[in-house]
Amino acid sequence: MDFENDRISKLIFPNGIPDNLKNDTELFTYLDKLGTYKIEQLKKEQSRLADENRAIVEQTQDLAITNYKTFIKTSECSKKISDKFKETEESLDKLIGILPNVTKKCQDFIGTSSEINTSRRLNSLTLKRNAQLLEILELPQLVDTCIRDGKYEEALELAAYVQRLGLKHSSVPIVNSIVVTIEASWHTMLKQLLGQLKTDLQLPKCLQVVGYIRRMQAFSTAELKVVFLRARDDWFMQTLSNIPSTDTHQHLMKTIELTRVNLFNIVTQYKATFPDDEAAKDRFGSTIFSWLHRKIENFLQTLEVDLKHGVNSIDSILGQCMYFGLSFSRIGADFRSLMVPIFVKVIFNQFQNGIYKSTKQFEVDIETYTLINKVIINNSREKSESVDTAPPDSLLDFHPLAVYCNGILTSLNELRHCAPIALAENVTNSIQSSLESIAVFILNFYRQEQQAFATNERANFMKFCSCFAYDMIPYLQRCLHVVFEPAAVTNYLGINEIALQKAGITFLKPKQIMEPVQHLLPDKVETIVQNSEKKILEEVKV
Incomplete structure (x- = not known):
């Protein structure tokens, strides 16, 4: 059928179907119908179509004449509708032109209203949580109060809570400001605790304060x-x-x-x-x-x-x-061993200063001493021997010797209260040197005054030298042994008394002392020295 329709359409329309009829369904229906006609019908079809066309034209003219007013009104309505459409089109163009601005305004309004709504919601929530927020905002003031009142335990708990709060809500500015304020109070608290360590603390309080500082984690253990x-x-x-x-x-x-x-x-x-x-x-x-x-x-x-x-x-x-x-x-x-040298040094210096003053005083006294009209007590030695620790009475006849002996006794008495055995040798040497100096002073006095000596003065001077050699030196030896007992020194050093004497520890050396004045003594110096050393040994044995 399609092939026949194509052939028919090519016969009717050699130049092809017009464009206005291509989509017309009635055309193909008519062509199908036309294909069923016989020849006689086809011959008559053209005249039928012309008659039908003429009838339609006549009917159209009659319709137009009869309804011309309607056509006119329809035309006017169409024109008006066309104008209205143009106006509508122009209005739509204008609307399209302003729609972007309207859209932007609407979006701005939506954003503003959203912010307002958010602020309103936050304000409502803030009002609802006012009590809790107020507690958080008052945390710095509360911590300061606890620190001022010395309630460090509560202050540490509050600070730990704020620290956890800051870690959890680090993006909230007000929380960060509270954390910073608490840190400032934290330093104040640390300063106060360190200040308490600078006071008189008992052990429990000290442990408590150090415990607070350790919990603050401000320092390492070291x-x-x-x-x-x-x-x-x-x-x-x-x-x-x-x-x-x-x-x-x-x-x-x-x-x-x-x-x-x-x-x-x-x-x-x-x-x-x-x-x-x-x-x-x-x-x-x-x-x-x-x-x-x-x-x-x-x-x-x-x-x-x-x-x-x-x-x-x-x-x-x-x-x-x-x-x-x-x-x-x-x-x-x-640390007792560290204090011993200090005491030994101080004690010896004090003793040595006393010996030095006594020696210098004797030097001054011997220069102004006179032997004129001296009354000598003949039995002074016997009296002095009756009392072992008492000074010889013969010293009273000679003022320089008495003053010197008194000075030595004062130094020995001060030393006796606290006499370290370690000073035995130094004390002995100090007295030995002083006595040697005294002997030299006596010799110098003799050299200066011998030309002016009268007979009685020369006799008194000989007795002066005898008192120095026979009485004062042995007496000072006894006093030295009272301060430093030879038995105690030997036990300390682990030697016997003979070795102690040879070493010159607690034992004076009379021969060496009297060497400058040996020619001034009434007896030979050898006899004096032997008698003195014999007497000393007897005293040691006793």
Whole structure:
């Protein structure tokens, strides 16, 4: 059928189907219908179509004439509709032109309204959570109050809460500002705690304060040890600086007491605060004992300075110091051996100063001494021998010898209260040198005055020399043995008395002393020396 329709359409439309009829379905229906006609019908079809066309034209004309008014109105309506469509088109163009602005305005409004809505929601939530927010905002003030009132436990808990809050809400500015404020208060609290370490603290309070500092995590363990010792050292030094220094004896006694008590307390507090476990033993030793070593050195310096200035009773000072050093043996810091050289040096210097003054005084006295009209007591030696520790009465006849002997006795009496055996040799040598100097002064006096001596003056001078050789030297030897008993010295040194005498320890050397004046004595010097040495040996044996 399609092929026949194509052939028919090519016969009817040699130039092809017009464009306005290509999509017309009635054309193909008519062609199908036309294909069914017979020849007679096809011959008549053209005239039928012309008649039908003419009838349609006539009907159209009759319709137009009859309904011309309707056509006119329809035309006018069509024109008006066309105008309205143009106006509508123009309005739509304008609307399309302003739609982007309207869209932007609407979007802006939507954004603004969203912000307003968010702010309103936040304000509502803030009003609803006002109490909780107020508590958070008052945290810095609350921490400051706790710190001022000394409630460090509560302050630490609040600070820990703020720290957790800051980590959880680090993006919130107000929370960050609270954290910064709390950190400032944190430093204030740390400063106060360190200040408390610089006060007089008992062990429980000290442990509590160090516990607070450790919980603050401001220092490592090693740093905390150093900070602790520095703070306690500041308090300790302040305590020592408050001791009055007007009285040297009282200053030294108070220094010994406070140093012993406070140093022991600080070491105890340190060991309780930082337990000496196996892992930290070396660090402990290098921290506390190095500090304690410096404090002991400072004490020894103070001890030496005050002892040089002079004290009332050096034996009581020595007893306190020995007790001080012994008490520190409980913590492994017995330093008594460090104090011994200081006391030995000071005691010997005091003794030597006394001997020097006595020697210089004898030099002054012998220069102004006169032998005219001297009344001599003949039995002075016998009287002096009756009392072993009493000075010979013969010394009263000769003022320079009496004053000198009294000075030596004063020095020996001061030494006797606290006489270290280690000074036996030095004391003996000091007295030996002084007596040798006295012998030289006597010889110089004789050389200066011998030309002017009268008979009685020469006799008195001989008795002066005899008193020096026979009475004063043996008496000073006995006094020296009272201070340093030979038995005690031999036990200390582990030698016998003969070796002790040969070494010249606690034994004077009369021959060497009397050598400058041997020619001035009434008897030969050998006899005098032998008698003196024999007497000394007899006294030692007794």
